[in-house]
Amino acid sequence: MLRKAALLLASLVASGAFAEGPRREASYVLSEGRTVVSPAGERASAVRGTVVVRGGTARWDLESGTFPRSTASTILLGDRGGWLLERDESVAARATAEDLTALWVPAPTGEEGPFRSSVRGLAIQPPTAAPGPVFEGRPTKRHRLTADWSLETSTPGRVSTARTRLVATVVAVEDVDEEVLSPLDGFDRLLDLPGPVREEIAAALGAIPGWPVSVIVETESEHSSELPGIQAASPEGRRPLKTRVEAVRKVSALVLRPAGEASSAFTLPERTRVVGIERLVTPRESLR
Numbered sequence: 001m002l003r004k005a006a007l008l009l010a011s012l013v014a015s016g017a018f019a020e021g022p023r024r025e026a027s028y029v030l031s032e033g034r035t036v037v038s039p040a041g042e043r044a045s046a047v048r049g050t051v052v053v054r055g056g057t058a059r060w061d062l063e064s065g066t067f068p069r070s071t072a073s074t075i076l077l078g079d080r081g082g083w084l085l086e087r088d089e090s091v092a093a094r095a096t097a098e099d100l101t102a103l104w105v106p107a108p109t110g111e112e113g114p115f116r117s118s119v120r121g122l123a124i125q126p127p128t129a130a131p132g133p134v135f136e137g138r139p140t141k142r143h144r145l146t147a148d149w150s151l152e153t154s155t156p157g158r159v160s161t162a163r164t165r166l167v168a169t170v171v172a173v174e175d176v177d178e179e180v181l182s183p184l185d186g187f188d189r190l191l192d193l194p195g196p197v198r199e200e201i202a203a204a205l206g207a208i209p210g211w212p213v214s215v216i217v218e219t220e221s222e223h224s225s226e227l228p229g230i231q232a233a234s235p236e237g238r239r240p241l242k243t244r245v246e247a248v249r250k251v252s253a254l255v256l257r258p259a260g261e262a263s264s265a266f267t268l269p270e271r272t273r274v275v276g277i278e279r280l281v282t283p284r285e286s287l288r
Contacts, residue, residue: 025054026180028254032189034104038243049073051184052265058182059265068103072280075100076266077183084280089269093277097183103281104189105198119196122149124204132171135213136254143170143208147201151194160225162243166193166201168217172210177256180211190217190247215249 033046049062057078066073072084072093082100085092098107124147132142147166152159187205191198223241268274 023259024177024179024256025052025259026177026254026256027052028180029252030060030184030249031252032104032247032249034190034192034245034247036243036245039241051182053180053182053184054259054266056182057266058184060184069106069282070103070280071282075184079183082183083268084277085268085272086280089272091275091280092268092272093275093280095277099277099281101186101188105192116155117151117153117194119194120150120152122197122200123147124200127170127204127208135171135173136252138173138175140171140173140213141210143172144168145170145201145204147197149194149197158225160223162221162223164219164221166217166219168201168205168215170205170208170212171214172208172212174210176211179256180254185212187212187215187217190215190249192245192247193219212249213251215247217247219245 028051029048030051031046031048033044035044036042045068047062047065047067049060051058051060057076060075060077062073066087067075067084070084071086073087074083074085074089076083076085077097077100082095082097083092084095084100125145127143127145129141129143132140134140145166145168147168149164151162151164153162154160187202188198191202193201221243223243
């Protein structure tokens with residue numbers, strides 16, 4: 001019982017429930033998806049649900065299905081960490097912000113084994129801004145960022161190169177109500193990129209002012225490989241292998257309302273059983 005009470009107390013602290021009560025809260029519909037078209041075929045995954053933000057803490061409940069690589073359908077995330085919950089809230093797992101991002105973009109493993117990868121020639125063009133479409137009566141700015149790089153991967157007897165171009169388009173509301181802002185606003189979930197590239201592009205996108213209500217990140221990679229010491233056959237008549245990835249985030253149906261009484265949506269029910277995160281997270285993403 002004492003352990004249960006301590007865990008519940010931790011959830012209250014993480015959600016900011018003991019802070020001075022906010023005057024307003026925000027809710028909106030958030031959808032995110034990724035489509036991959038490669039020589040192996042096409043794959044797609046998407047999630048959609050309602051987000052409620054209160055005092056900087058956000059709760060995202062999916063309309064159906066689960067989050068990638070997980071059996072959970074709810075994310076609760078504040079400044080000090082968060083939770084994953086299954087749909088009936090009978091089971092929950094403590095999670096850091098990095099744990100939640102890893103549902104979309106798995107963290108690199110510690111050992112490369114026989115593979116060696118390096119990024120070369122990374123060039124990022126600073127975002128350009130122009131007037132964007134009106135978002136529910138609010139003016140926006142459309143920002144466009146481009147980047148190019150090559151990823152060279154070597155294995156015993158083979159060297160492969162992927163030359164990639166990225167185009168990110170961000171529509172942001174600049175005059176934003178602070179009640180809508182939360183840790184869910186980051187771009188990390190949309191950037192399944194090599195580590196050094198991901199860090200620099202995330203920093204460049206994070207510097208864009210305002211609240212992102214539409215984000216499209218497109219990458220197109222052209223792949224080639226060679227066998228060291230062996231003369232490659234003539235490429236004439238062959239099409240280069242290409243992979244195209246599109247990651248999309250979209251916000252709609254924004255509502256601001258009085259916060260009222262403290263909401264039970266930001267605490268764990270007494271009946272919830274707390275388990276390790278490995279109980280709710282699967283090794284691989286199931287694209288659907």
